[in-house]
Amino acid sequence: MTPSDQPRQESERAHAEPDIPQRPPLEIVKQGHVWVVEAYRRGTRKGKTFSTHDSQIDAVRAAKTKMDENRHPCALRWESANSVRNLYWNPLFECLEVRYDELLEGWTIVPERGTCALAVCSSREEACKQAKQSQHDYDFRYLHAYDATGREFEEREHRFLQYDITASGVTFDPTAIEQPAVPDDPAEEPDETDGETGDDTETYVGPASPGQLGASIPDVTEVQFVDTDGILHRYATPWGDGTDAEILAVSRKHVDVPDVRESFEARLSQWRSADHHPSVATVHESGTDPAQWAAYQAGDHTLAATGTDFPVETRLSILGQVIDAVDAVDAASTAPVCGIHPERIHVQSGGTERDWYATVADWGIEWAVQRAVDAEQTDHVTPFTAPEQVDGRLTATTAVYQVGALAYWLLCESSPVPDDTATARAVREGAVPPAQPVSSAPRGAAVAIDRALEANPNDRYRSVASFRRDLPGAL
Numbered sequence: 001m002t003p004s005d006q007p008r009q010e011s012e013r014a015h016a017e018p019d020i021p022q023r024p025p026l027e028i029v030k031q032g033h034v035w036v037v038e039a040y041r042r043g044t045r046k047g048k049t050f051s052t053h054d055s056q057i058d059a060v061r062a063a064k065t066k067m068d069e070n071r072h073p074c075a076l077r078w079e080s081a082n083s084v085r086n087l088y089w090n091p092l093f094e095c096l097e098v099r100y101d102e103l104l105e106g107w108t109i110v111p112e113r114g115t116c117a118l119a120v121c122s123s124r125e126e127a128c129k130q131a132k133q134s135q136h137d138y139d140f141r142y143l144h145a146y147d148a149t150g151r152e153f154e155e156r157e158h159r160f161l162q163y164d165i166t167a168s169g170v171t172f173d174p175t176a177i178e179q180p181a182v183p184d185d186p187a188e189e190p191d192e193t194d195g196e197t198g199d200d201t202e203t204y205v206g207p208a209s210p211g212q213l214g215a216s217i218p219d220v221t222e223v224q225f226v227d228t229d230g231i232l233h234r235y236a237t238p239w240g241d242g243t244d245a246e247i248l249a250v251s252r253k254h255v256d257v258p259d260v261r262e263s264f265e266a267r268l269s270q271w272r273s274a275d276h277h278p279s280v281a282t283v284h285e286s287g288t289d290p291a292q293w294a295a296y297q298a299g300d301h302t303l304a305a306t307g308t309d310f311p312v313e314t315r316l317s318i319l320g321q322v323i324d325a326v327d328a329v330d331a332a333s334t335a336p337v338c339g340i341h342p343e344r345i346h347v348q349s350g351g352t353e354r355d356w357y358a359t360v361a362d363w364g365i366e367w368a369v370q371r372a373v374d375a376e377q378t379d380h381v382t383p384f385t386a387p388e389q390v391d392g393r394l395t396a397t398t399a400v401y402q403v404g405a406l407a408y409w410l411l412c413e414s415s416p417v418p419d420d421t422a423t424a425r426a427v428r429e430g431a432v433p434p435a436q437p438v439s440s441a442p443r444g445a446a447v448a449i450d451r452a453l454e455a456n457p458n459d460r461y462r463s464v465a466s467f468r469r470d471l472p473g474a475l
Helices: 005-016 056-070 124-138 199-203 210-216 260-272 303-309 312-332 365-373 398-412 423-428 445-452 464-470
Strands: 026-031 034-039 049-053 074-080 083-089 095-101 106-111 119-121 142-146 152-157 224-227 232-238 244-250 283-287 293-297 345-352 355-360
Touching: 026 056, 034 056, 049 056, 056 074, 056 083, 056 224, 095 124, 106 124, 119 124, 124 142, 124 152, 232 365, 260 283, 260 312, 260 365, 303 312, 303 345, 303 398, 312 345, 312 355, 312 398, 312 464, 398 445, 398 464, 445 464
Parallel strands: 026 074, 095 142
Antiparallel strands: 026 034, 034 049, 074 083, 095 106, 106 119, 142 152, 224 232, 232 244, 244 293, 283 293, 345 355
16 A cells, blocks of 8 residues: 555545544423424424423433433524524534644544544645544534644634534524434434444433432422533422522533532632622522532523613613622622623512612532633633633632623623623723713713723722712612
8 A cells, every 4th residue: 555545445434434423413402392402403492302301401411411321412402493492412523623744644534532633634735625524524613724833824613603502591593503404204304213322422420310409409309401511500499498400510511620629619719708789799508419519599680681672771781780799799808809791680579650669699619610611712802801801810809800790781781891802802901991871871881891991900999989989870
């Protein structure tokens, strides 16, 4: 065999015996009063049905089990016909890589967690082209292409991510997604009961199950998955006093990472120090089994889902309650305050259109745990992250920045910086556009907001109380 023949024959062998099955994503949809787990077919609801369930939580459980056991690449949970609630990804399909192999003298296309090349090509250009097709065919989340020195030169996201449907509640057109390269006839699909799991499936660690949480938390009788992507997982549950609660838990995948327990407990302790305040979410229980968790008071909605729909007077009232909460936590703790984000602020109706009550939860747990897992990670930076947090620091005025960003969002009806891949750089550089509050917002509020959002912590208000005083007659 000549050297030029080896890559070609290796490529043919890889395609004849792929390391992974070519199976469709799964989708979880509600049909009438029943939740259905079926094969994803371009949002048409015409995929092969695998199971039906009386509750959403049972359907999510079944879909994740099937995804793991039969190696489906991912599962989409639909909230409505045009809105995806969650996208759960199988870690085995996390990344496809293009790398140069000196032994084969060719460019290989290999799953990051796989053991066999899908193809070997003679040129990088050919390998990248073929890898993009493989990413499409097998539904890999990311494609990382490296140069001959091993430096990454290109990252390509799955088409799902390009349409931004991983964010909770994001609306999109399901027909805009390209048709996956899988057969339409269910009879042509591989047998889903062949028991083929492979040794590498043992590396997957799923979220804590409702049963595990129920065994650890005595008051829990029913648990629903809210968000089980990422380092922290969230669940919803009725609480014993008749209210709703959420459970925040560290992913079991990261439970043994050094400093995770300490980071979680330190921020939780700060939260508990003031959770008697009416605008600080009450922590009901906490524990460490099956991972660090805390159960806390929740509301009817998050501020992220409802904030800019409220009348300006209601937004100002909620902003004032958040400032009261920050003051209470700051007074009860010596550590700097952080964690102010619309997703972590729960709102509850007081009975009238303008009467709403806010409670703040999390208080920096998410940020601290993410930093403990990966100090260099910037994926979790949001428009409400203070510049110093990007560098892993908290200051006495971090909360001033975050409350200022919240005021900007509530009164200007837009994010202070673009919420996209350039967010971390924009936050670090203080690239915040001038505040232009809605016409019904207090006059002069823009000046106060601009000062609160100074990139240099020393140029901001010294406290959120000072910021409140400069919002003229607003609070």
